[in-house]
Amino acid sequence: MNWIFERAKPFSQDAKMSALRRQLQLTKPQGSLGELESLVVHLAGLQGVDRPHIRAPWVTIFAADHGIATEGVSAYPQEVTFQMVANFAAGGAAASVLAKQHNARFEIVDVGVIGDTSVFPSVFVQKVAAGTQNCLHHAAMTDLQLKQAMKAGAEAAARAQAGYADLFIAGEMGIGNTTIASALLAALANVPIEQVTGAGTGISSEKIAYKQSVIQKILSCHSHSLSVTEKLAAMGGFEVVAMAGAYIRAAQLGMPILVDGFISSVAALYACNINHSVREWLFFGHLSDERAHQLVLDLMGAKPMLALNMRLGEASGALMALPILRLACELHEQMATFAEAGVANKET
Numbered sequence: 001m002n003w004i005f006e007r008a009k010p011f012s013q014d015a016k017m018s019a020l021r022r023q024l025q026l027t028k029p030q031g032s033l034g035e036l037e038s039l040v041v042h043l044a045g046l047q048g049v050d051r052p053h054i055r056a057p058w059v060t061i062f063a064a065d066h067g068i069a070t071e072g073v074s075a076y077p078q079e080v081t082f083q084m085v086a087n088f089a090a091g092g093a094a095a096s097v098l099a100k101q102h103n104a105r106f107e108i109v110d111v112g113v114i115g116d117t118s119v120f121p122s123v124f125v126q127k128v129a130a131g132t133q134n135c136l137h138h139a140a141m142t143d144l145q146l147k148q149a150m151k152a153g154a155e156a157a158a159r160a161q162a163g164y165a166d167l168f169i170a171g172e173m174g175i176g177n178t179t180i181a182s183a184l185l186a187a188l189a190n191v192p193i194e195q196v197t198g199a200g201t202g203i204s205s206e207k208i209a210y211k212q213s214v215i216q217k218i219l220s221c222h223s224h225s226l227s228v229t230e231k232l233a234a235m236g237g238f239e240v241v242a243m244a245g246a247y248i249r250a251a252q253l254g255m256p257i258l259v260d261g262f263i264s265s266v267a268a269l270y271a272c273n274i275n276h277s278v279r280e281w282l283f284f285g286h287l288s289d290e291r292a293h294q295l296v297l298d299l300m301g302a303k304p305m306l307a308l309n310m311r312l313g314e315a316s317g318a319l320m321a322l323p324i325l326r327l328a329c330e331l332h333e334q335m336a337t338f339a340e341a342g343v344a345n346k347e348t
């Protein structure tokens with residue numbers, strides 16, 4: 001699995017500088033488009049052009065079940081993972097609707113759902129196993145399974161590149177995965193369990209206290225001295241590992257990435273901890289209402305584009321932010337310069 005350590009594609013300082021020069025010529029007070037300016041200038045450096053575009057966004061939803069779901073940590077039953085895969089395939093999930101609106105390529109990859117998803121059209125079945133082990137009692141996955149899940153993610157990024165994608169978005173579906181993401185976060189962040197635990201699908205405050213005790217037990221069950229990849233294998237989530245693999249590979253292939261909410265940000269945090277060069281390829285779509293999302297973003301020095309109190313996952317927050325990134329590109333390309341419009345520029 002040495003590929004995970006290979007450097008991401010280098011960023012073009014030249015393209016960034018020429019995009020920045022163009023921004024200074026456009027008919028607006030300098031800096032008046034705020035974050036839209038920084039976003040497009042950074043995208044220019046990533047795409048290596050002075051006028052970047054997002055013409056072919058790509059969405060892969062990674063779905064998997066979790067042994068921890070049997071501990072009653074979610075507001076919804078475990079079967080929902082399988083049932084939602086059917087819903088994604090039929091076009092009825094939030095992410096399906098948004099991807100269609102944006103003409104984004106949309107695929108679902110089953111990396112570990114309990115049940116036969118091969119009956120649904122547009123589902124890639126790359127099942128590592130039918131759900132992870134309960135990480136309260138065992139490692140969630142073996143070393144081999146970790147490699148398989150990473151590879152499934154890398155293959156999605158490679159399919160996206162082969163499909164000429166110019167933006168990669170990963171989403172997830174897996175009942176119980178906020179518990180796993182919180183445990184993974186606590187294992188890296190060294191903060192009190194209360195700070196990493198949220199309501200997930202909407203559990204009560206009493207159940208959050210119980211969820212915290214489960215997360216505490218998960219952490220005490222696994223050694224503190226594990227490496228970053230060993231932590232991923234110990235606590236798991238096939239879909240979380242696949243997202244981390246997809247982010248690493250997308251960055252290596254030179255595809256900018258738009259990260260979604262809490263679960264995908266934890267996957268991104270692990271990807272960056274494995275391979276620091278991934279960080280500059282990441283844009284962050286939104287701030288999720290899940291309690292610990294701000295902490296994850298802070299750990300990566302990340303600024304989300306939107307804050308709409310969403311807490312769904314699935315790539316839905318990233319897909320809400322996609323038009324903003326696209327409109328930033330349109331402004332950058334189509335606005336007139338001071339010279340073109342005959343408008344007097346700032347006095348120097």
Ligand SMILES: Cc1cc2ncn([C@H]3O[C@H](COP(=O)(O)O)[C@@H](O)[C@H]3O)c2cc1C
Nearest residue numbers: 074076172173174175176177178200201313
């Ligand atoms: C119908 C439904 C659709 C979803 N789409 C995403 N999630 C989100 O909720 C789950 C995580 O929350 P927890 O850890 O509390 O189970 C994940 O599947 C996540 O993608 C959903 C959850 C439900 C119930």
Ligand SMILES: O=C(O)c1cccnc1
Nearest residue numbers: 261262263288311312313
């Ligand atoms: O922000 C997320 O990714 C999230 C929040 C709650 C439930 N599922 C996902």
